[in-house]
Amino acid sequence: MNESKNYFAVFVLGTDSPGIVADISKALFELGANINDSSHTIIGNQFAMLLLISTEPVYNTETIQNAFQIVTQKRGLTVYTHQLRHEDVYRKSSEPGQLCVIHLYGADKPGIVYQVTSLLAKNSVNITDLSTRRFGSESKPIYIMYLEAEVPNNIDTRKLGSDLNKLALSLNVEIKYELEEVASL
Amino acid sequence: MAVLQILEYPDPILKQLSKEVTNFNSSLETFLKDFIETLNSHKYCVGLAAPQTGNLQRIIGIDISRARKPHLNNGLLILINPKILEVSDFKIVREGCLSIPDFTANVKRAMHIVVAYQNAKGEAKILSTKDFEAHAIQHEIDHLDGVLFLDKISNPASDLFRRVRY
Numbered sequence: 136m137n138e139s140k141n142y143f144a145v146f147v148l149g150t151d152s153p154g155i156v157a158d159i160s161k162a163l164f165e166l167g168a169n170i171n172d173s174s175h176t177i178i179g180n181q182f183a184m185l186l187l188i189s190t191e192p193v194y195n196t197e198t199i200q201n202a203f204q205i206v207t208q209k210r211g212l213t214v215y216t217h218q219l220r221h222e223d224v225y226r227k228s229s230e231p232g233q234l235c236v237i238h239l240y241g242a243d244k245p246g247i248v249y250q251v252t253s254l255l256a257k258n259s260v261n262i263t264d265l266s267t268r269r270f271g272s273e274s275k276p277i278y279i280m281y282l283e284a285e286v287p288n289n290i291d292t293r294k295l296g297s298d299l300n301k302l303a304l305s306l307n308v309e310i311k312y313e314l315e316e317v318a319s320l
Numbered sequence: 321m322a323v324l325q326i327l328e329y330p331d332p333i334l335k336q337l338s339k340e341v342t343n344f345n346s347s348l349e350t351f352l353k354d355f356i357e358t359l360n361s362h363k364y365c366v367g368l369a370a371p372q373t374g375n376l377q378r379i380i381g382i383d384i385s386r387a388r389k390p391h392l393n394n395g396l397l398i399l400i401n402p403k404i405l406e407v408s409d410f411k412i413v414r415e416g417c418l419s420i421p422d423f424t425a426n427v428k429r430a431m432h433i434v435v436a437y438q439n440a441k442g443e444a445k446i447l448s449t450k451d452f453e454a455h456a457i458q459h460e461i462d463h464l465d466g467v468l469f470l471d472k473i474s475n476p477a478s479d480l481f482r483r484v485r486y
């Protein structure tokens with residue numbers, strides 16, 4: 136991180152269409168902003184992009200929003216800009232912890248995501264990636280979930296594993312998890 | 321004895337091919353002492369390759385007993401001119417690298433390998449190993465070929481994880 140720069144999280148939402156990413160990056164290039172991290176996904180036909188950008192310190196949320204004016208009007212996008220405090224730019228975890236990967240699938244019912252993520256929250260587990268899909272017929276929907284997280288080193292992973300198994304039993308879903316140390320090489 | 325400096329990407333040495341060791345002499349012995357001291361100077365570090373210290377020779381050091389958690393292991397191993405003979409049982413695993421200190425990555429590795437190598441005296445050996453130790457050996461052999469986990473990931477959004485230096 137560069138102390139002399141301003142950092143912003145920029146969220147872009149709209150109906151997907153070809154050239155949308157090029158237009159967004161053009162606006163940032165013309166502003167002289169660096170794209171530090173970015174990720175975008177399509178949910179349904181909705182385009183959602185999240186960017187972490189850094190700029191010269193003269194810029195604020197208003198100037199960033201203005202830079203997107205042409206592209207937002209042209210494509211009907213919603214852009215939200217949030218300025219970050221330097222201490223919030225990158226994650227603070229000082230140790231890699233243990234990697235936790237969870238695959239889950241089964242007949243859909245209310246509360247699957249809620250119950251799994253609450254169990255993890257109780258164990259101070261930090262979710263780093265979560266994606267879900269609902270498919271199958273409307274009368275018999277199937278739910279599938281993939282989750283990645285970091286488990287603090289002081290958490291008993293055997294206890295966490297057995298709690299996940301119990302939860303899978305009560306939700307009547309299949310759950311598969313792996314808990315492993317991140318190799319330092 | 322001395323702790324050697326670890327090179328960090330984008331240092332171009334990390335992308336070079338290391339040379340076979342042919343002389344098992346006293347200068348190799350001296351290097352190995354420093355190399356092992358360097359490995360031991362990094363907390364929880366379980367593997368190191370000579371090119372990470374700027375020495376382009378086919379030498380790796382592995383010590384899974386240094387991991388945070390207990391894993392099946394053969395203690396400290398110095399593998400010179402290692403060659404992987406067999407691989408099986410592939411799995412996606414997370415790894416960190418001293419030469420890319422800001423990230424960890426998801427990489428596909430064989431969980432069972434057979435590797436031929438020479439020990440510090442130049443004697444030919446064969447090791448069959450699995451899980452964490454097999455994983456570490458593959459990462460370090462990659463260093464001898466100038467290969468980093470950045471060469472192995474497909475999507476930085478899903479395979480690369482930022483962390484602060486520790």
Ligand SMILES: [Zn+2]
Pocket residue numbers: 320416417418419459463
């Ligand atoms: Zn490495």
